[in-house]
Every structure is written in structure tokens, then in C-alpha cells.
Amino acid sequence: MATPHRDGEHRRTFPAFAPRGERAEDGTFAGTWWGNAWVQALERGALDAKRVARGRGYADQGHVDAITVTPGSVLAYVRGSRPRPYRVQVRVRPLADAEWERFLDTAVDRPGHIAALLDKELPHSLADCGVPLLPGPGDLAPRCSCPDSGHPCKHAAALCYQTARLLDADPFVLLLLRGRGERELLDALSRRSAARAARDGRDREPSSLPGIRATEALAPRTRPPLPPPAPAPAHPEQPPAYPAAPGGPDPFALDQLATDAAARAHVLLGTGRDPVGELSLWQDAVRLAAARPGSGLTVTTRALYATLAEATDRTPGDLARAVAAWRQGGVEGLAVLEEPWDPPAGRFDRARPLLLAADLPAFRPWRNRLTHPLGQVQLRLGRDGLWYVYESEPGEEDWWPRGTPDLDPVGALTGLGAPDGT
Structure with a gap:
């Protein structure tokens, strides 16, 4: 057979x-x-x-x-x-x-x-x-x-x-x-394809191409000025809804990227400057995650955090901490989280007397950081001159950004419930 x-x-x-x-x-x-x-x-x-x-x-x-x-x-x-x-x-x-x-x-x-x-x-x-x-x-x-x-x-x-x-x-x-x-x-x-192409060609009437003399086309002339650009819209438009499809991209991630692209385009159209054009891959990933409402790794943001963390060779926990720093101070807040530095004499040296004058204990200095003796609160001086507050569990080196940056170290601590020196 x-x-x-x-x-x-x-x-x-x-x-x-x-x-x-x-x-x-x-x-x-x-x-x-x-x-x-x-x-x-x-x-x-x-x-x-x-x-x-x-x-x-x-x-x-x-x-x-x-x-x-x-x-x-x-x-x-x-x-x-x-x-x-x-x-x-x-x-x-x-x-x-x-x-x-x-x-x-x-x-x-x-x-x-x-x-x-x-x-x-x-x-x-x-x-x-x-x-x-x-x-x-x-x-x-x-x-x-x-x-x-x-x-x-x-x-x-x-x-x-x-x-x-x-x-x-x-x-x-x-x-x-x-x-x-x-x-x-x-x-x-x-x-059949050839027959269809020939039939379509016969159905289309040839368009007339008006001619012009070469001497006229090449003659020097003054062109009118361009019209002024149209005014930028008041706000970026919302992207369309993306349906979920088996094997297709995540509609949540598509909505996140489309919304971000629209916002960037709106700023670029109005100012001529891309607000995130000079960010590193890690900074841009933190910015994207921070733009999502809510805090921490919720059910709706877990997939986004996992994707961004994998793309930047970090963990979702690293990304969550960086998001908190970004929401505290943007690019400068992220730098305060990740980059210790040695500030010049002046503002940093005056901070400890100000804290003592406010009946706070003597904070321990290290580079740009002042740490409460009980190890629960820390002040970090940013290169922008603002003080950023961090908190950690006693005995742990697990510092997380808290509160709002302030020019005054005592003002930055206001409302955090920092432990006293007793």
C-alpha cells in the first residue's frame, strides 16, 4: 500500500x-x-x-x-x-x-x-x-x-x-x-489573484496629472510663512479600553502605558520638553509604578510590579520601597533612598542643635543621615536641601520613606510620632 x-x-x-x-x-x-x-x-x-x-x-x-x-x-x-x-x-x-x-x-x-x-x-x-x-x-x-x-x-x-x-x-x-x-x-x-488585480485596475479610472513647465517649477519664489501651531489641548485624552484576549497582552499594562504616553506627549507638546527623557531604566520603571493609584503590592498592581521588577533585575519589594521614595520626592527622593553622600558644612551641621533645641535626643550622624538613638527614625538630607524622614522597626535596618520633605529637620519630623529620648 x-x-x-x-x-x-x-x-x-x-x-x-x-x-x-x-x-x-x-x-x-x-x-x-x-x-x-x-x-x-x-x-x-x-x-x-x-x-x-x-x-x-x-x-x-x-x-x-x-x-x-x-x-x-x-x-x-x-x-x-x-x-x-x-x-x-x-x-x-x-x-x-x-x-x-x-x-x-x-x-x-x-x-x-x-x-x-x-x-x-x-x-x-x-x-x-x-x-x-x-x-x-x-x-x-x-x-x-x-x-x-x-x-x-x-x-x-x-x-x-x-x-x-x-x-x-x-x-x-x-x-x-x-x-x-x-x-x-x-x-x-x-x-484568481491576478484576475482580481486586473479587474480592480480596470475599475479605477486613471487620475489626471496636471503638468507645469520646468522653468516655472524651478523659478525662485518666496514662500508664505507657516501658520501658527494649533493650541495644545487642556489635558491629555483618555486611551481606549483594551479588551482581554487569550494569549494577548495584559489590558491593564496597555492602559498604563497608553495613559503614560498620552501624558508625556501632552507635556512635550506644551513645553517642548520630555519630562522623563533623561531618566534611567530603573527611574522610569519606578515612575511608572508610582503613577498607579494606591500603595503597596495590591492585587491590581502585583502583575505590574512583577513585570517592571523583572525588566530592571530588581525584586517587587525593591520596587515598592522605591515607589514610596518617588512619591515622597520624585527623582531626588529616589536618590536619597539609594545614594548616601557627604554634605558640605552648614545645613547638615546645624540640624543636630535644632533637634536638641526641640527636646529631641542626640541623633547619630553618618554621611547625609541622622539616626535616632533608638533606631526607629532617620533624617536624610537630599542634595536639594530638603530633609527626608525614614522609619524602621527597632533593631532592624529596614528603612522606608515617610512623611513630607521639609527644609527644617524638626518640621520634617512633625506628625510622625518620633520616640522621645527617654
Whole structure:
């Protein structure tokens, strides 16, 4: 039966598949959506799920020999429990001429359809054109020389599973099963595309191109000044709603990026300056996270924090702390969090007497930081001259930004409930 030398436009013979290794984690057999649609037609039309499961095992073990595909038929020998293999055939209905016409019309409607077929892909829009390319439950008609009267028997089920692997590799196998060979289809699509292009060309009236003398076109002239630019809108517009799609981008992240891009464009249009053009990748990630309302890692912001942290090689906890610093003081607040520095004499030296005068204990100095002796509160002087307050649990070095920066160190501590010196 397997005679590759007899193959032609309407007959293709494929060598036997090797035994499969581990199964896919999601339980699917085929690797493409159309291959799995073929498997679903088998499994949903079967009268005995146990026979189908044994057939899948036969396919996994490589019991199906070479497969011959012709219009309306898949044929192979399948090795079972007896020494002599069984002759198995699975039939499907070839498409009628009117159905092929509808398929060809749909295929040439979009250039991407033909390109996808040449890349061995079957677009959903082409398979759903009203022509039954893929079988449904009950559309597969198996025959086997074994004595089992099941529908299907395990040998026919094994052939159907291996046929799904053929469809994975080349959707033209499916089209051959429905009655047309690959070269025949490509020639028909080429002729139809050429005819449609010629018809469209005839339908379009040639546009008249007014002429002008070269001496007139090249003569020097004074051009009028450009009109003044249109006024910038009062505020950036809201982006459209992005629907969630399986396998598509996260609509929450799209909304975040679109809203941010609109705000940046609005500032650039009004001032000619990009407010974040000189930020580093980490600073921009912190800015994006800080723009989201709320605080901490809530359910709605967890995915955003995880994505931004991974992109910057940080942890979500690092990002949450940096967001708190950004909300406290922007770029300068983030620098105060991450960059200790040695301030010159003056403001920093005057801070400790001011704190003592306010009945606060002697804070311990280190670089630009003053730490309460109990280790719960810390003041950090920024390069902008403001004092930033940080808090930590006693005995821990886990400092988090708190409150509002202030020129006065005592004023920065107001309202925080800093411990006294007793």
C-alpha cells in the first residue's frame, strides 16, 4: 500500500512517525490548533473513550506504518496484538465545487491568507469561511480489517492521531483530504489573484496629472510663512479600553502605558520638553509604578510590579520601597533612598542643635543621615536641601520613606510620632 513512487498531485505517502516521548503538559496531542481540532472530531465522535485512549497509546508507541493520503481518504497499516498488521482507512467527505469556489474567494480576499498557507499555517479566518475544512464529531468514517466492531476501533483511532501530526506539519494535507492538491490550489489562487488585480485596475479610472513647465517649477519664489501651531489641548485624552484576549497582552499594562504616553506627549507638546527623557531604566520603571493609584503590592498592581521588577533585575519589594521614595520626592527622593553622600558644612551641621533645641535626643550622624538613638527614625538630607524622614522597626535596618520633605529637620519630623529620648 505504501508506494511513494506512485505519489502525485492527488496522492501523498508519508513515512511512519517515530514513537513519541513525553506527552504535552496540557494533555493535547497535536501541536497546532487545526491538528487538535482534528483530534477533537475523533474524540467527540467516539462511542468508547477507552478504545480511543488505547489508540492514542498505539500512536505514541509508533504502531502506525506509512500513511497514504488521497482525496477523501487516509490509509495505513497499524500493528496490533496479532503478527499481521491491520489495514485501516479513515474517510472524510471531499468538498463540492461550489465549496471550493467559496474557499478560493476567501483565500484571495486577504494576501495574508496565501502567505500563511505557504508558511504551512492555517489562519482561523480561512478555516471559518463557511466551508467545512475541519471535520466535526461524526464526520470521520473509519474502517479496519480487525474483528473489533467499535466506532472507532483502537487501530483507526491510532491512525487518526497520527494524521493530526501530518496536519501539524502541513495544512495542505487537510486540503488534499478535502479534494484538491497543493499545486492545483496554488495555481488556482494565483490565477484568481491576478484576475482580481486586473479587474480592480480596470475599475479605477486613471487620475489626471496636471503638468507645469520646468522653468516655472524651478523659478525662485518666496514662500508664505507657516501658520501658527494649533493650541495644545487642556489635558491629555483618555486611551481606549483594551479588551482581554487569550494569549494577548495584559489590558491593564496597555492602559498604563497608553495613559503614560498620552501624558508625556501632552507635556512635550506644551513645553517642548520630555519630562522623563533623561531618566534611567530603573527611574522610569519606578515612575511608572508610582503613577498607579494606591500603595503597596495590591492585587491590581502585583502583575505590574512583577513585570517592571523583572525588566530592571530588581525584586517587587525593591520596587515598592522605591515607589514610596518617588512619591515622597520624585527623582531626588529616589536618590536619597539609594545614594548616601557627604554634605558640605552648614545645613547638615546645624540640624543636630535644632533637634536638641526641640527636646529631641542626640541623633547619630553618618554621611547625609541622622539616626535616632533608638533606631526607629532617620533624617536624610537630599542634595536639594530638603530633609527626608525614614522609619524602621527597632533593631532592624529596614528603612522606608515617610512623611513630607521639609527644609527644617524638626518640621520634617512633625506628625510622625518620633520616640522621645527617654
